[in-house]
Amino acid sequence: MREIIIKILCEICDTDQIEKDPDIEIFREGLLDSFGTVEFLVAIQAQLGIEVAPSEVERDAWATPNKIIAYLEDRGRA
Numbered sequence: 397m398r399e400i401i402i403k404i405l406c407e408i409c410d411t412d413q414i415e416k417d418p419d420i421e422i423f424r425e426g427l428l429d430s431f432g433t434v435e436f437l438v439a440i441q442a443q444l445g446i447e448v449a450p451s452e453v454e455r456d457a458w459a460t461p462n463k464i465i466a467y468l469e470d471r472g473r474a
Contacts, residue, residue: 418461
């Protein structure tokens with residue numbers, strides 16, 4: 397799951413910084429915006445079958461790729 401999430405984020409953010417530093421603050425660095433977040437959620441549902449509503453995305457909880465991965469791994473177990 398981790399590799400898929402990193403790959404999707406790299407594609408949407410159009411950078412490999414995410415792979416190099418999974419603790420990068422993606423919103424603060426301007427790598428991901430609201431449109432990119434929606435695109436990411438659609439990709440996660442399509443590729444991993446995990447549905448997350450945009451209203452569930454809290455920027456602090458989703459601040460870094462590692463935080464997103466932890467959240468989605470937890471959701472995937474539920």
